Amino acid sequence: MSNKNKTENTISPAEEKIVKELIAEGREKGFITIDEINENLGNETPSAEQLEKIFSIFSEMDIEVVDNDKNTDFLSDQSETEPEIDFDNDELNLDPGIDNSTDDPVRMYLREMGSIQLLTRSGEVEVAKKIESGNLELIEIFSESNLILLYLNNLSRQLKTQKIKARHVVSGLDEDDNVIEDEDKATKQVIEQLDQVWKNYTSVKKILENESSRKLKPA
Known part of the structure; x- marks a missing residue:
């Protein structure tokens, strides 16, 4: 900015x-x-x-x-009395006052x-669906990047050394962290999931490397 x-x-x-x-x-x-x-x-x-x-x-x-x-x-x-209404006027101006200053x-x-039109309930639902759809597309794109996997592995190391906590990694938590009742338990679960992702990544990487080596060998 x-x-x-x-x-x-x-x-x-x-x-x-x-x-x-x-x-x-x-x-x-x-x-x-x-x-x-x-x-x-x-x-x-x-x-x-x-x-x-x-x-x-x-x-x-x-x-x-x-x-x-x-x-x-x-x-x-401060006033409990109702104002008197003058019904003697032939015309009542019901137009809202306009201040052009x-x-x-x-x-x-x-x-x-x-002057900004507010969203209706159906409009809010539609916007929420588009945001969710966009988030899923981003996740799919990021999941194909080796850099993201390296980043996740680094997060796991920081969690293990207590440099960061689960609330710094998991989205959807409020400022008071009311969603996480047990910080240690939540951190352990996040570490397990991140380690599983890294384990899957290294397994797939090894398979691809072996496949690549096999293709390069002369018949």
């Missing part, structure tokens, strides 16, 4: 300080408004990638981002995100 991409995806120290202040405020209220985010950002103009990271942090903290203070009454639970990076980001 280039240094440019790293800069675009990384929150600056100034923005990090602002985000921490917003988190403290959001935790107290349970939400944060877009106007509050803009006011705190001030002259800081984060990229779309940085905004995505900021919104991700809010989501992880269970802090809801709302449009403005007009939408926060039901979130703060281009100097508001937060609203621009939300508008762009809102």
Whole structure:
């Protein structure tokens, strides 16, 4: 990844300080408004990638981002009375408000995100199938490479010398390694499987070498 991409995806120290202040405020209220985010950002103009990271942090903290203070009454639970509705108006404008301002990076980001079509359940299943199919194709390709077999043999040696653990080799584990209940047992099983792969490889290699030598011998 280039240094440019790293800069675009990384929150600056100034923005990090602002985000921490917003988190403290959001935790107290349970939400944060877009106007509050803009006011705190001030002259800081984060990229779309940085905004995505900021919104991700809010989501992880269970802090809801709302449009403005007009939408926060039901979130703060401070008012138990229902607002009066004026039925005297001949017409009610049901069209959503449109903010065409281009100097508001937060609203621009939300508008762009809102224009992206979300996957349906069937779409998610289709994508998952394609990923699985692609992974299987890669495994088939890699299995024909001697370099991969040498790499697997090296993994076995590192496991035996305890330089790495099973969770570093086996995919599909979460960060807390909840899938592996017995680390030593799992490591032993992985070593046995890797050693079996290497044993099969050396056996096949020996057969091919013998076959090649037999063909080279004069009749």
